[in-house]
Amino acid sequence: xxxxxxxxxxxxxxxxxxxxxxxxxxxxxxxxxxxxxxxxxxxxxxxxxxxxxxxxxxxxxxxxxxxxxxxxxxxxxxxxxxxxxxxxxxxxxxxxxxxxxxxxxxxxxxxxxxxxxxxxxxxxxxxxxxxxxxxxxxxxxxxxxx
Numbered sequence: 001x002x003x004x005x006x007x008x009x010x011x012x013x014x015x016x017x018x019x020x021x022x023x024x025x026x027x028x029x030x031x032x033x034x035x036x037x038x039x040x041x042x043x044x045x046x047x048x049x050x051x052x053x054x055x056x057x058x059x060x061x062x063x064x065x066x067x068x069x070x071x072x073x074x075x076x077x078x079x080x081x082x083x084x085x086x087x088x089x090x091x092x093x094x095x096x097x098x099x100x101x102x103x104x105x106x107x108x109x110x111x112x113x114x115x116x117x118x119x120x121x122x123x124x125x126x127x128x129x130x131x132x133x134x135x136x137x138x139x140x141x142x143x144x145x146x
Contacts (some may be wrong), residue, residue, distance in 0.1 A: 040088060044073075047091040050098035086116030090123060097127055 052060035089112030096104030113121035
């Protein structure tokens with residue numbers, strides 16, 4: 001039979017884990033939420049450090065100021081949605097790309113596209129075509145005579 005009408009085993013395990021977390025004490029729930037938020041903050045810090053290394057501290061500070069006052073950082077970053085997961089993996093991919101780890105950038109882009117939001121794969125085109133940022137950019141001066 002090509003398609004099964006029963007639920008997949010992974011879905012059953014996720015439902016069982018969710019039901020177990022709901023029955024647990026509030027301290028365990030708080031620890032789970034703290035771990036998830038720790039991962040979220042780690043992605044932002046990794047991206048900030050990569051920007052500081054690639055472009056300088058002042059650009060990193062401006063980026064941090066833009067991220068702090070952005071509405072999406074408080075609303076969508078804390079929501080457990082596939083698009084917010086894709087946002088976190090995209091931030092990790094960009095951070096890996098800025099530090100020169102192309103394999104990490106490809107991994108996080110693929111993870112965000114497969115698990116989170118499929119349109120994240122469009123961001124991977126630039127990573128796979130150019131490699132580390134600005135490594136193939138050659139500045140040439142063109143003199144035009146009219």
